[in-house]
Amino acid sequence: MADKQRILIVDDDENIAELISLYLNKECYETRIVGDGEAALREFPVFKPNLILLDLMLPGMDGYQVCRELRTTSQVPIIMLSAKGEIFDKVLGLELGADDYMIKPFDSKELVARVKAVLRRYQSGSSAAASSKQAGEFVEYPDLVVNLTNYSVLYKGNPVDMPPKELELLYFLASSPNQVFTREQLLDHIWGYEYIGDTRTVDVHIKRLREKIRDNEHWAITTVWGIGYKFEVKK
Numbered sequence: 001m002a003d004k005q006r007i008l009i010v011d012d013d014e015n016i017a018e019l020i021s022l023y024l025n026k027e028c029y030e031t032r033i034v035g036d037g038e039a040a041l042r043e044f045p046v047f048k049p050n051l052i053l054l055d056l057m058l059p060g061m062d063g064y065q066v067c068r069e070l071r072t073t074s075q076v077p078i079i080m081l082s083a084k085g086e087i088f089d090k091v092l093g094l095e096l097g098a099d100d101y102m103i104k105p106f107d108s109k110e111l112v113a114r115v116k117a118v119l120r121r122y123q124s125g126s127s128a129a130a131s132s133k134q135a136g137e138f139v140e141y142p143d144l145v146v147n148l149t150n151y152s153v154l155y156k157g158n159p160v161d162m163p164p165k166e167l168e169l170l171y172f173l174a175s176s177p178n179q180v181f182t183r184e185q186l187l188d189h190i191w192g193y194e195y196i197g198d199t200r201t202v203d204v205h206i207k208r209l210r211e212k213i214r215d216n217e218h219w220a221i222t223t224v225w226g227i228g229y230k231f232e233v234k235k
Contacts, residue, residue: 041066063080
């Protein structure tokens with residue numbers, strides 16, 4: 001029997017944390033609960049979770065700080081949980097490296113579905129990221145290979161750690177070279193209906209892509225001012 005996947009729940013509200021744990025235990029996940037940011041950082045290397053559910057409003061070190069610290073050493077998937085639904089809070093969470101953001105109160109079935117989706121995307125990429133052999137759906141340019149089948153990116157021959165949404169955005173742009181997409185089109189295709197109207201989400205992910213994948217003499221991720229973005233291939 002395969003080992004259970006482990007989920008670290010970081011929330012200072014014991015009732016909510018226990019309820020989340022109950023939902024996930026029913027789905028055969030192993031869970032562990034901690035109530036503050038410092039405890040989360042201590043527990044992370046011990047418990048070695050496959051995913052972290054991270055509340056933003058924590059005593060002492062808040063969820064943003066915890067996410068920032070974790071991202072210095074790990075690409076483990078992080079779903080942020082918050083009662084704050086402002087666009088600024090979502091964007092900040094994404095900028096710091098969160099893979100998803102859920103607003104409290106949330107439906108238990110939606111939480112479980114998002115956990116499964118994030119884990120599925122992340123693990124398919126992790127299992128193949130070290131392999132340079134390409135198969136399935138992929139695009140290839142000089143110094144760049146983006147493989148959607150195994151969720152891997154090779155840049156100048158080296159694998160690049162990249163959360164699923166970043167990779168999906170890069171693949172979508174690169175698979176339609178020189179085609180301009182509006183932010184709304186990118187939101188609809190990559191994130192779905194739930195993010196409609198929050199166009200800064202796209203800008204955040206483009207910024208993070210550019211930090212990891214520098215423009216090449218043959219191609220570039222280009223801003224089309226007033227419209228959106230394109231993957232420009234230079235003749």
